[in-house]
Amino acid sequence: MAEDSRTALARASKPMSKELFSTLITANHILHYHNVVDAYGHISVRNTQDTSTFFISKSLAPALVSSRDDIEEYRVSDASPVNPDAGRGYAERFIHSEIYKKYKGVQAVVHAHNEAVIPFSISSVPLRPVYHMGGAMGSLCPIYDISQHYKASDNLHSLLVNNEHLGAGLAAGFNPSTMISKTTNLLRNFVTSQATQMPDFPPNPTVLMRGHGFTCIGASIEEAVWRAIYTCANARIQTTALLMQGSYNVGLVGERFGGGEKETGPAKHEDIKYLSDRECKDAWTANQGHAYRPWKLWCAEVEASGLYHNELGSPPGA
Numbered sequence: 670m671a672e673d674s675r676t677a678l679a680r681a682s683k684p685m686s687k688e689l690f691s692t693l694i695t696a697n698h699i700l701h702y703h704n705v706v707d708a709y710g711h712i713s714v715r716n717t718q719d720t721s722t723f724f725i726s727k728s729l730a731p732a733l734v735s736s737r738d739d740i741e742e743y744r745v746s747d748a749s750p751v752n753p754d755a756g757r758g759y760a761e762r763f764i765h766s767e768i769y770k771k772y773k774g775v776q777a778v779v780h781a782h783n784e785a786v787i788p789f790s791i792s793s794v795p796l797r798p799v800y801h802m803g804g805a806m807g808s809l810c811p812i813y814d815i816s817q818h819y820k821a822s823d824n825l826h827s828l829l830v831n832n833e834h835l836g837a838g839l840a841a842g843f844n845p846s847t848m849i850s851k852t853t854n855l856l857r858n859f860v861t862s863q864a865t866q867m868p869d870f871p872p873n874p875t876v877l878m879r880g881h882g883f884t885c886i887g888a889s890i891e892e893a894v895w896r897a898i899y900t901c902a903n904a905r906i907q908t909t910a911l912l913m914q915g916s917y918n919v920g921l922v923g924e925r926f927g928g929g930e931k932e933t934g935p936a937k938h939e940d941i942k943y944l945s946d947r948e949c950k951d952a953w954t955a956n957q958g959h960a961y962r963p964w965k966l967w968c969a970e971v972e973a974s975g976l977y978h979n980e981l982g983s984p985p986g987a
């Protein structure tokens with residue numbers, strides 16, 4: 670029997686759990702409720718029974734996803750729909766397919782255009798954890814500059830990740846060391862004929878996208894949602910702190926000159942304090958034990974709203 674036929678038969682003999690789709694639908698709603706996404710942005714989940722495919726909604730605003738029929742299955746290999754009669758899908762589903770292709774341990778992906786995060790993708794100010802909940806982002810968020818990845822075949826430089834090579838460039842950003850040591854690895858591969866080992870789950874779980882937004886990953890839908898929500902919260906807090914500190918520093922300069930000091934030597938300047946690498950890592954370790962507590966609240970919030978509908982009912986943990 671051909672491999673494709675066996676895979677298809679295996680999938681048909683083991684129908685996907687209703688809970689997985691219910692969770693995915695509610696996750697769409699939670700991301701909208703918390704302003705991570707608006708009419709744009711998406712969340713996907715890897716197929717738990719056939720890891721060569723993943724599920725994501727059709728081309729819909731996340732708040733309006735409500736039923737199994739709103740969800741499509743795509744191949745990890747090339748983001749093509751499993752159902753040949755599939756309707757219109759998200760143009761940027763290559764974000765998801767290329768991440769699943771590169772990192773076997775990633776089970777869910779969120780992509781969003783959140784306004785609090787975008788300034789950090791276009792300025793020289795790095796997005797870094799400023800409070801314990803921000804530790805989930807990783808100690809530093811790499812920036813994917815799509816202009817470095819366009820090919821001559823890309824007629825539109827629209828910033829949209831709408832093909833395999835643009836998605837592959839973004840996926841590589843989650844493991845920046847592979848890009849830095851590319852030449853070394855090529856040499857090693859030539860000598861040993863062994864492919865470079867990719868981590869199942871990359872070290873940087875959040876990547877900013879220049880002039881566009883961000884993408885983050887998770888070992889589950891709940892974890893990806895958690896990371897996305899607190900990435901946006903960290904960005905808001907960091908921006909507030911930077912503005913406060915900037916204003917305060919201007920005041921310090923005024924004090925200095927107002928006090929009759931000579932205009933020589935370094936100006937008084939104070940920085941905001943970020944989490945250390947260890948604090949970032951340990952804060953995430955500690956928070957992972959509580960990640961399902963907010964999930965219950967978030968499910969209750971969207972169920973209480975009149976906007977969202979989940980025809981499959983409450984997900985597990987709600």
Ligand SMILES: [Zn+2]
Binds near residue numbers: 761781881
């Ligand atoms: Zn986008």
